[in-house]
Amino acid sequence: MRSRRGLLLLTLVLAVAWASSDRFDAPAVAPDGRLDVVLITVDCLRADHTGCGGYGRDTTPVLDGLARKGVCFETALATCDWTLPSLASILSGLPPSRHGAVRTSARLMPEVRTLAECMQERGYATAGFVASVFGDPDCGLGQGFSIFNVCINIPRDLPAGAPPPSGVEDANAALVADRAVRWLQAPPAGPRFLWVHFLDPHYPYAQREPYFSQFHPSPAVEKAGDPDFRFGAMPNGVWPGGEPMPERFRETMIALYDSEVRYTDEAIGRVLAQVDLAHTFVAIAADHGEQLRERGWIGHGLSCSRQELHVPLVLAGAGVPQGRRVRTAVSLVDLYSTLLTAADASGFAPPDGAPLERFFGSFEPESGPIYSDDQVAHYGDRIYSVFEAGSRAAQRFDGSTGSLMQTSFYDWKSDPQELSEAHDPGTVQQLELLGKLDRWIGLMQTALRAGGDPTGRDIRLGPGRLAQLRDLGYLR
Ligand SMILES: [Zn+2]
Numbered sequence: 131m132r133s134r135r136g137l138l139l140l141t142l143v144l145a146v147a148w149a150s151s152d153r154f155d156a157p158a159v160a161p162d163g164r165l166d167v168v169l170i171t172v173d174c175l176r177a178d179h180t181g182c183g184g185y186g187r188d189t190t191p192v193l194d195g196l197a198r199k200g201v202c203f204e205t206a207l208a209t210c211d212w213t214l215p216s217l218a219s220i221l222s223g224l225p226p227s228r229h230g231a232v233r234t235s236a237r238l239m240p241e242v243r244t245l246a247e248c249m250q251e252r253g254y255a256t257a258g259f260v261a262s263v264f265g266d267p268d269c270g271l272g273q274g275f276s277i278f279n280v281c282i283n284i285p286r287d288l289p290a291g292a293p294p295p296s297g298v299e300d301a302n303a304a305l306v307a308d309r310a311v312r313w314l315q316a317p318p319a320g321p322r323f324l325w326v327h328f329l330d331p332h333y334p335y336a337q338r339e340p341y342f343s344q345f346h347p348s349p350a351v352e353k354a355g356d357p358d359f360r361f362g363a364m365p366n367g368v369w370p371g372g373e374p375m376p377e378r379f380r381e382t383m384i385a386l387y388d389s390e391v392r393y394t395d396e397a398i399g400r401v402l403a404q405v406d407l408a409h410t411f412v413a414i415a416a417d418h419g420e421q422l423r424e425r426g427w428i429g430h431g432l433s434c435s436r437q438e439l440h441v442p443l444v445l446a447g448a449g450v451p452q453g454r455r456v457r458t459a460v461s462l463v464d465l466y467s468t469l470l471t472a473a474d475a476s477g478f479a480p481p482d483g484a485p486l487e488r489f490f491g492s493f494e495p496e497s498g499p500i501y502s503d504d505q506v507a508h509y510g511d512r513i514y515s516v517f518e519a520g521s522r523a524a525q526r527f528d529g530s531t532g533s534l535m536q537t538s539f540y541d542w543k544s545d546p547q548e549l550s551e552a553h554d555p556g557t558v559q560q561l562e563l564l565g566k567l568d569r570w571i572g573l574m575q576t577a578l579r580a581g582g583d584p585t586g587r588d589i590r591l592g593p594g595r596l597a598q599l600r601d602l603g604y605l606r
Contacts (some may be wrong), residue, residue: 176419200446212431223466238270246274346385
């Protein structure tokens, strides 16, 4: 009897120790017991500038801690290399050519059912706190959110002392986190779906202290005429003249970018402090990455390069195995079905994409090809990309004539930064990859044309098209 009591006491002590070490504070559990779902996206955060992605600087201690408690996907690719199409893919479960939000002036096709709409149908309270111009209601990302708060940065050419236009404010991570925290602290009437989008690692980079000084002991700006990465002296994505950037500037630029990442990670920590992982499913990702002059320029949305497509992806919380790293490549388009599966594992037909819960078992499934595209890249050109088994192929088409301009191949095993490219397939694998890309481009161009016709843009896929997509590995 005494030993049983001792065992009970030991079990209790261990349970308390586990709970205090593995959970964040201040849980608020939905009365009906269903999981809360929290999706956090960070603008322009490339995978290799996170700790869990192998970066040497301590840029993401919160994200790394969450990755240790959950599953870290080492090779997650965005569906597009700029904000609106990629976020629309995450929220719709569709590639850009099928959801239609492929231009800055475009919006989701009306028939698209967003993640938030599906959550609402299941009785979830929905809220989005989004720092991005693409949060504009006309873009459609707010569909299905009962509360949808958008921050848009104050114009940088606003005269000193002039009041900002109505609804415009400094869209920094602290402000966005404050609003998300307040919403999470309110007593829940039922299960909740929260989406938070942070903008801060987007160009131009602010100097976030103390992080910038930790990463780069020299001043951010050295003398008159030097580039000022802090306040947007350069337009997004362009280094003037294409001239070689002195290394001291590149180091400054990267330290500023990293300071923004660290500052955003801190804000993520404040949101997660309100989350009880025992009753919440959390997903953190980026909408796309960032070129930091590997191709001679700064920014994104121009080339569908690895730096722009390879993003962090971490899942954690209820039902998620701890401390697992997945090497198989996945697409962010899968987040839609993943979060719906977490919210309600029964009673709905699986949407497009494949739930990432398939990686929660002991067996790691193999990857199919991962597709991305940018319909307005490089001043109107179209770029399509496919990645599989360490190799990537991309094709660029003239936006006006539709003619093929360039085919490129990259091998991440021998050239992880894609610093050299081949223009002809040199291996059987590359030839096969090109064949898959060709077929997928055909499907996507058909879908985009269908979506462009307002009288007949119902592009819901019939069984034949579904089978085609399955053969191509899109539906896994
Ligand atoms: Zn973005």
